[in-house]
Amino acid sequence: MTEPINRHEFLQSMARGGMLLGLAGVGAAALHGTKDPSECMNTGFCNTCDVYKVCKLPERKEVIHGRIQENRPA
Amino acid sequence: MKRLSKAALLLLFLGLAASVYAIEIRFAPPDFQTDYTLPGERIPAPSAGFGAWDVLILFAALSTATWLVLKKRSRRGLFLLSIACMVYFGFWRKGCICPVGSLQNVAAAILIPGVGVSAVVVAFFVMPLIFSLFFGRVFCASVCPLGAIQELVAIRPIKISSSIERALGLGKYVYLGVAILGVGTGAGFFVCRYDPFVGLYRLGHSFNMLLAGGVILVLGIFIARPYCRFLCPYGVLLGWMSKFSKWHLDIAPQGKCVDCRLCESSCPYNAMDMPTPIHLMEKQDTGKKRTQRLVLLVPVITGIAAFAGYLLHEPLSRMHPTVQLSERVAAEDLKLIPEQILETEHFRAGSQTTEQLHAEALALRSQFKAGGALLGAFLGLVVSLKLVGLSVVRKRTVFEPHRETCFSCGRCYPYCPVEPEGTPNVAQERV
DSSP states (O other), rough: OOOOOHHHHHHHHHHHHHHHHHHHHHHHHHHOSOBOSOOOOOOOGGGGOOTTOOOOOOHHHHHHHHHHHHHHHS | OOHHHHHHHHHHHHHHHHHHHHHHHOSOOOOSSOOOSSOSSSSSOOOOOHHHHHHHHHHHHHHHHHHIIIIIHHHHHHHHHHHHHIIIIIIIIOOSSSSHHHHHHHHHHHHHHHHOOOOHHHHHHHHHHHHHHOOSSSSIIOOOOOHHEEEEEOOOOOOHHHHHHHHHHHHHHHHHHHHHHHHHHTSSHHHTTTTTSSHHHTTOOHHHHHHHHHHHHHHHEEEEESHHHOOOHHHHHHHHHHOOSSSOSSSSSSSOOOOOOOOHOOOOTTTTOOOOOOOOOOOOHHHHHHHHHHHHHHHHOOOHHHHHHTHHHHHHTTTTTTHHHHHHHHHHTTTTSSSSSHHHHHHHHSSSSHHHHHHHHHHHHHHHHHHHHHHHHHHHHHHHHHHHHOOOOOOSOOOOOOOOTTTOOOOOOHHHHHHHTSSSSSOOOOO
């Protein structure tokens, strides 16, 4: 016979289940929908990326913006 | 001998930092608009099949960390695993792919239409959170390369008061909110841009970020894991998960705590909750009334903070490069600033008109109105819930690790004189 769980444990397991569902939802939402062909793997090295030229992701903008700032004359 | 090895380790890192300074990227290659491609590559491109291997390795590392924390109870094992993870995820994989940064990729895929994210990135984001939900923050314990490097330099950790810890700890919520706002508005990936340790792992970065990394590491000798405790945005999510974890690091698992307080003094993170003192045990009614009042204040504080965030939309919007450019162009046109900079020269040489630029900036500012209000509401909610949490006095009879803030690093294991049956003699293990 299984022992009855107390209120604290019950609420904790409910919260855990909710969070697990939330994580599944976030994962599914991130993977769902029309996506850019250059899905960034977050390798962080845009200059070695094969699809850098056609990339529309914010990382590329980031790199361009960073370069402009670095090339700014002192 | 132990002091010597610690000094050697410190020297190694200082030497590494100095070598990184020597190879700082001072002149980044320009972004060519023609068909010209840069000859050669400084760093070989990662192979396409690496992602799946990385996921497998991350899973294996998380599983090993869980085993070391919950079953083996070995601080030494965790320490060695953290070195291995730092070498692989840090130096070998150059700090990428990283669950901390993947937070932004996932946010971008959800918030920006048409932006994609691969299953590997989602796996990197979700997997440490799931482990945290069941076993506590085992990812922070020894898998995260950012945490590992700080854990290694924490040689002389001092304790800071819990009130300062709580106040500084709000920094990570601010960083999380600003990072999501930055992604949602297209302002950039701030967590990656301002990652203080990636420069060390990649052996090259801007001087400012290398300096920031060096300062955090030197600070980390005395204040253990400052980035994890006060800034890490992913740590917020891991903490939330860990709060409800099914199993967690337990210092005296069989309830045999002898109140020696060794675990409390061995933890530099203020993550050990002491037994509730008798003078704090108040009448139930008093506590309930205070908590009820604070709960009623939650929507008020959240609303005020949301309004404050809304009012701050203009300074917040300046973190977006288009808004910055628009303001700069306007200032140059009004002759308030005599000289052009590279960005404005680049803009004036392009096809976009000034009106179009200002219209784009205006649209972004209105995005920041909503974003600022949401950011303010989030921070207000966090602060008010923290206040509610502080008002609740929980009855504890033994020392327990605080599930949300405990990194499961196992520093307390070797100090606990109570050993559960079937575990190795951890008291002899001092790392």
